[in-house]
Amino acid sequence: MKEKIVSLQSLIQHYVQDGDTIAMEGFTHLIPFSAGHEIIRQNKKELTLIRMTPDLIYDQIIGMGLVKKLIFSWGGNPGVGSLYRLREAVEKGFPNPLQIEEHSHAAMACAYQAGASGLPFGILRGYTGTDLAKENPDYIKWINCPFTGERLAAIKAINPDVGIIHAQQADKKGNIKIWGITGVQKEVVYASKKVLVTVEEIVEELDDKQQGIVIPHWLVTGISAVQKGAHPSYAMGYYKRDNGFYKSWEDISKDFDRFSLWMKDNVL
Incomplete structure (x- = not known):
C-alpha cells in the first residue's frame, strides 16, 4: 500500500499472512490488544507467536485455534493465575496442538x-x-x-516476519513516540521484517518535551489510529490498566464454551 496510515482492518489484511511469525510486544504496558483482535477477526491461521510474557491476548488467539507454535519466556495472567486456553492447548492439544519454545x-x-x-x-x-x-x-x-x-x-536471533506494537502517538510522517515502560518494543521494531503500529492518536508534530523513545518513520510499515488500542492493559498518559478485567478473565477462560461466547460477543 502507498498510504502508511490506514485503518486497522487494512493494516492486518495487507501485512499479516497465514503462517507468519509474529511478535506482539508490550511489557504490562501498551500491549497491542486491538491488533490481536483484528488478527482473530480476519482468521489468520498457522501462526507462530513470539512474546516475552504471553498474557490475555495470546490466550485469546491460541484459544481460537490460530496458533501452531509459541516462543516465550513466561506465560500467565499477571497477578491472577493461569492462561487456560494456552494451558489446554499444551496439555490436551485443544483446539489445536501447540508447540512451545521456552526461554528466560x-x-x-x-x-x-x-x-x-x-x-x-x-x-x-x-x-x-x-x-x-x-x-x-x-x-x-x-x-x-x-x-x-x-x-x-x-x-x-529472533527476526519476526511481523512486529506489532502499540504506542501513544504517531505524527503524519509516520514517526512513532512511546513513553513509560517499553520492555523490548524498540528491539522488536528493529528486528522485524515488517513493523505495524497502532497508536492512541495521530498528531501534527511529536512533542519533544516529553521524554520517550522515537521510532523513525522509515522503520514503520504501517500505522493505524486505535483509541484504547491497548485496553485492558494501559497506555501511560491516556488510561489506566483494567485490573477488573484481568481478574474476570480467570473464569471466562476456564470453560471453552464460555470463552467462545465471550469472544463472539466482544471480539468477533
Missing part, C-alpha cells in the same frame, strides 16, 4: 537484540545450571569465549 526473559531480550543488530545469535550466561538448553537444542548452543575461555550460552 534475559534470553528473549538477548535474541531480540541480536535480531535488531543483524547478528545470527546473542550471548548470555543465564542458562548455566538449567535444563532449558537441553530442551531447546535447535535454538540454544554452548560456546567458549575466544578471550577468556568461559562457557557461554548462544541463543538464536
Whole structure:
C-alpha cells in the first residue's frame, strides 16, 4: 500500500499472512490488544507467536485455534493465575496442538537484540545450571569465549516476519513516540521484517518535551489510529490498566464454551 496510515482492518489484511511469525510486544504496558483482535477477526491461521510474557491476548488467539507454535519466556495472567486456553492447548492439544519454545526473559531480550543488530545469535550466561538448553537444542548452543575461555550460552536471533506494537502517538510522517515502560518494543521494531503500529492518536508534530523513545518513520510499515488500542492493559498518559478485567478473565477462560461466547460477543 502507498498510504502508511490506514485503518486497522487494512493494516492486518495487507501485512499479516497465514503462517507468519509474529511478535506482539508490550511489557504490562501498551500491549497491542486491538491488533490481536483484528488478527482473530480476519482468521489468520498457522501462526507462530513470539512474546516475552504471553498474557490475555495470546490466550485469546491460541484459544481460537490460530496458533501452531509459541516462543516465550513466561506465560500467565499477571497477578491472577493461569492462561487456560494456552494451558489446554499444551496439555490436551485443544483446539489445536501447540508447540512451545521456552526461554528466560534475559534470553528473549538477548535474541531480540541480536535480531535488531543483524547478528545470527546473542550471548548470555543465564542458562548455566538449567535444563532449558537441553530442551531447546535447535535454538540454544554452548560456546567458549575466544578471550577468556568461559562457557557461554548462544541463543538464536529472533527476526519476526511481523512486529506489532502499540504506542501513544504517531505524527503524519509516520514517526512513532512511546513513553513509560517499553520492555523490548524498540528491539522488536528493529528486528522485524515488517513493523505495524497502532497508536492512541495521530498528531501534527511529536512533542519533544516529553521524554520517550522515537521510532523513525522509515522503520514503520504501517500505522493505524486505535483509541484504547491497548485496553485492558494501559497506555501511560491516556488510561489506566483494567485490573477488573484481568481478574474476570480467570473464569471466562476456564470453560471453552464460555470463552467462545465471550469472544463472539466482544471480539468477533
